[in-house]
Structure formats: C-alpha cells, structure tokens
Amino acid sequence: MDTKTLIAEAKARFNHNSAKDYLKEKYETKLIIADQGGLWKADPKTISFLNSMTDNFIVVVDTFNNPVQVNRDKLLDVLRETYNKVMLEWYKEWTELEGKR
C-alpha cells in the first residue's frame, strides 16, 4: 500500500506542529559550520556581530565556548552564504508542508 492510500484509509491528519519542529531540527543543523578552527552557527546574532565589527582580525567565541581568532570578512562571507542558502531551503520546504491537511 502506498503512503497516500495509507494516510487516506487511516484518516490521518497532518501534524503541523511536529512538521514545524522537524524542519527546525533539520535546518538548524545545516546552519552549523566549521571554519577557521572554530565551530559556528550561521544565525542572525553571529552575523550581526561580525557585521558590526570593523577590524579585520577579531576574536570570537565559537559554539564550543572557545575564543578563536578569525578573519572577520571571510567568516562573515561564509556565514552569510550559509544562512541565505539554508533559510531559502527551509522556507521552500515549509511552504510545501504548510498546504498539507
């Protein structure tokens, strides 16, 4: 039996809350990247911080709470690129799931 028939016969309802949680879990992982000897999350907070600094070489605390000296521009580029790519994928998949009943 294919899954569409299975869902129809079981009169199963799509659980949007679980879908939302699952997507968050999936895409937050993709925001984590290793670069310049540290582990980073390409989140708005880190990107904003890097953007607000002016020096090229700065020390930033990574997700393991280790201070890491980084090339700010390079890290910012990597995090921005990751953020944009992952968030677009997240948005696309969420839009697909949002229509399910």
Added chain:
Amino acid sequence: MTRGAILFAFNSPKYNYYKMAEYTAKRINHFLNLPVTLITDKDSLPTDSNYKFDNVVLVEPDKNNIRDWGIWINKGRYQAYELSPYDETLLLDTDYMVNSDKLLKTFDVSVDFCCHDTTTFLMHPNAPQEVLSAYSYKTLWATVVAFKKTKRTKQIFECLEMVQKNYDHYANIHSFIAGVYRNDYALTLALRIANGHTVLPGDIIPWNLLHVGKNTSVYKNSDDEFNTEYTVMFDNWQKGKIRKEYVTIKDMDFHVMNKDNFMELIA
C-alpha cells in the same frame, strides 16, 4: 588520512542484523561516500550476499545479554578502536537510517571524539531526555560516534571495555538496572571517566539525535533504493480516543528504535 565507517552486526534469533548492516552500508556508501567495515561473527555471514563490504572482521561475540524479545548481541563495542582500519571512523548502529551527508560534519566538529547527548523523538517534541537514573547523568548515545585514533580516544574505548566488564558495579553506583547491557549507558560513564568525570563540549555532536520511537511508524514514500522521503505516523491519544497523525520528512537521518519497523523499511 583514511576515513570510513564501521558497523557491528550479530544476528539474533529474531533479527537479521547482517541484513540491516548491508542496507545501512549501502546508504553510507551512497550518501557519505565512505567505505564500510563490518564487525560480525561467522554465524551471521550469509551465503548469498551480493554486497561487498570494504572489510569484514570476524570476532567471537559475547552473547550474554538478554532483552524481552531475546538475545541482544551488543557487547564488545569497545573493540571499535582496535578493529577500525581507518584513521577517522564513524561508528553507527545498524538501525540508523542515513538519508543525507550530514554525518560528514562530525569529522569537522570534533577534535578526536564526539557523540550525541540530546535526542529528539519525531512526533514527541516534548519527550524528556533520558538519564541513567533519577540522580545520575544525562545519557550519552552510542548510536553515532565519530573518532580519530588518538591516545585520548584509545583511553575512552579502554574505559568502555572496563565499564562493560564491571557493568553490575556501575549499575549499582548509578542506580540503573544492570540486567540488560546498554552501550549508551556504558559510553556515558566511560567518556566521563576518561574526561575526569566531566563532559567536554567538544565531545558532543552539536545537533540532536533524531529517534523514531516505538509507538511511531515510518513508511517509505517510494521504493527507490536511495529513497529519502518518509511518512511518519503516530497514534495521538486525546480524550480517550486515538487520532492518527502524520508528518512527511525528507533528507533527514533518523534512528529507528523499533527493529520490526526497520526490517519493514529495508524489505
């Protein structure tokens, strides 16, 4: 620098772990592009397999572990360090469904060892984290372990052996049931001992281990060999009535706790 995965698979009277390992190995080859070494025993080797593992290492298993459904041959995981032919090793449970290249990140995030300390249950977002006992540690998970061959990881696996061999003693100290040996519990204790009774943040994989719990069923959305889309169905009890609920997931790795369900998925 060599990199690969290893799987332990010993058939029990109820489950064909070799078949599970073969299925998982194909997915590791496909999604992670890693060779796979199998640790097994001669009784589990089939006569008619077309799949060729990178290496097959035969060992004498310890069959002294009984669960409610029968013999569970899960001891000896500490041998992973000695038996792995790779400099960098990904050690997985055979019932881990690889659907993406996410696990390759484990080699980047850790210095020499990492495992999960937090889980998420699909369809049970608020499920509590497992602890060894009410007054003991939060459980670390042996489902996915990435390690490099260093002096420290050798110590971790030696500690794992020591905990396995003295499991009753540690169960007594930490107030958990010693009857069934759990690699997760042994790893929790071994890693802490090796780290001076603490857990280092760098030893933890920075995302959650996704479990499909025992009351949740997973169905493949297609019969493609490397299908990555699944429907997950769950019986939600509300006001004395069961309401069937589902989600669809794709490109996401998960650990299937229900072995019967895993066998259905690989059939």
